[in-house]
Amino acid sequence: MATPTSRVRAAAGALLVLAVAFYAPLSFTYFWNGHSGPNLQDDVFKLLISPTFAFGHGSGHDVRPDTHEAHFATFAxxxxxxxxxxxxGTTALVAGLSQFSERLRRARPGVHRTLGKVFLLCCLGVAATAASYLLQTPATDVFSGRVFEEVLWILAAGTAGLALLAFVSIRRRDLVAHREFATAAFALICSAGWLRLEWMSVSLFWQPGKEMLNLFGIQFAATFLITCSMLYVQKFWKGNRRADSPLATTGALRIAAAVGAPGIVALAVLAATTTDWSAPHAYWFTPGWAPVVVGCFLPYVVHTAWLARMARQAQQRGNGSAAAAWRTYLAGALVAPTTGALAYGFGVLVHGMNTQEAWYMVGYLWGGTLVLAYVAHATVTTRWARRATPTPATAGGELQPA
Structure with a gap:
């Protein structure tokens, strides 16, 4: 008999399959009509949202006043x-999705392993081609500007790093760590598709254009995607992990809170004293306090409170492995304000960003800190740590595929 939890997982899985089925054709054919398009994605969003959204102001097809060329011309x-x-990237998306099929894993372990190798190699390919593009393109010519360029660098490094960790883990026959790293790598591969879904949902009540929606969406893209990874891998924690993680102690949480407190103060002072929210970039609007309240403050408070609740509930159930995981993620959230403040300073001092641009970095680096907490938990509580002795899933003495 299906439990509420299993029904939720089935529904989430069905939604993921539908999302990939929707986005994969758009991604695969993105450059089939040349570097200037139009492409299948444009035609779909013209139908689903509006012609202006697909081809108008801030779409990439409109003419930039600074260069008198469409933004797509930068791809030439x-x-x-x-x-x-x-x-x-599309191949990685489809191959990665196949890794969540338990039926394929059990019935065709060889196919599962082959598709897993394809997925990891494609993750490295995605990161390498992204880096090549960024090295050849000035930051101001990147779609959505300098902030998005920094985000793409972080995303490329994160995807490649997680893919390598997943590969090394399975070579070490550490199934637990492999599953967690591969899950997070797949989550990051979904980032472009997630932004498209954000376009469609936000455009129901606000249509500033793709460039602005990218900046709005990246503030909590990493947080949303890594949270999905957390929720998926939690069903594998019990019995497979050590529960005495040094990152999950009360002392560790106090240290994390102490590290994050200066960041809260710094960001509060910056927000309170900022008077110029104007942005000179031709495609950026002036949302005022929206980057602070909607993109940073409210999501951060709600998500951090949720992590604390999940950790407390795991402790009350006596599930030490789950409590260690949620408390480690909570420690990452507590540190995040300082990470965000440093990102703000980096954007202003190193890249010369204005105040509005820099605020978009704050939200994204909050999510990036959660990714680091996720990776830290996966390493400290598995065979990557010398004292960690997780019990691998076995059948007949053989390690099962991830």
């Missing part, structure tokens, strides 16, 4: 690279 010199990026 990197067209082959970006064509490969879109094809390899």
């Amino acid at each position: 010199s990197t067209y082959v690279t970006m064509w490969i990026h879109s094809v390899v």
Whole structure:
């Protein structure tokens, strides 16, 4: 008999399959009509949202007043690279989705392993082509500007790093760590598709254009995606992990809170004293306090409170492995304000960003800190740590595929 939890997981799985089925054709054909388009994605969003959204102001097809060219013209010199990026990224998306099929894992373990190798190789390919594009393109020419360029660098590094960790883990026959790293890598591969879904949902009541919606969406993209990974891997924690993680102690949480407190103060002072919310970039609007309240403050408070609640409930149930995980993630959230403040300073001092641009970095680095907490938990509580002795899933003495 299906339990409420199993029904929720089945529904979430069905939604993921539908999302991939929707986005994969758009991604795969993105550059098939050349570097300037239009492409299948444009036609779909013209139908689903509006012609203005697909081809108008802030769409990439409109003419930039600074260069008198469409933004898509910046892909001319990197067209082959970006064509490969879109094809390899779509392959990673589909191959990665197959890894969640328990039926495939049990019935066709060889196929599962092959698709897993394809997924990890494609993750590295996505990161390499993204890096090639960014190295050849000035930051101001990247779609959505300098902030998005920084986000893409972080995303490329994170995807490649997680893929390598997943590969090394399975070579070490550490199934527990492999599953967690591979799950997070897949989550990051879903980031472009997640932004498209955000376009469609937000555009129901606000249509500032793709460029602005990218900036709005990246503030909590990493947080949303890594949270999905947390929720998925939690069903594998019991009996497979050590529960005495040094990152989950009360002392560790106090240290994390102490590290994060200066960041809260710094961000509060910056928000309170900022008077110029104007942005000179031709495609950015002036949302005023929206980057602070909607993109940073409210999501951060709600998500951190939720992590604390999950940790407390796990402790009350006596599930030490789950409590260690949620408390480690909570420690990452508590540190995040300082990470965000440092990101703000980096954007202003190193890249010369204005106040509005820099605020978009704050939200994204909050999510990035949660990703680091996720990775830290996966390493400290598995065979990556010398004292960790997780029990691998076995059948007949053989390690089962991830």
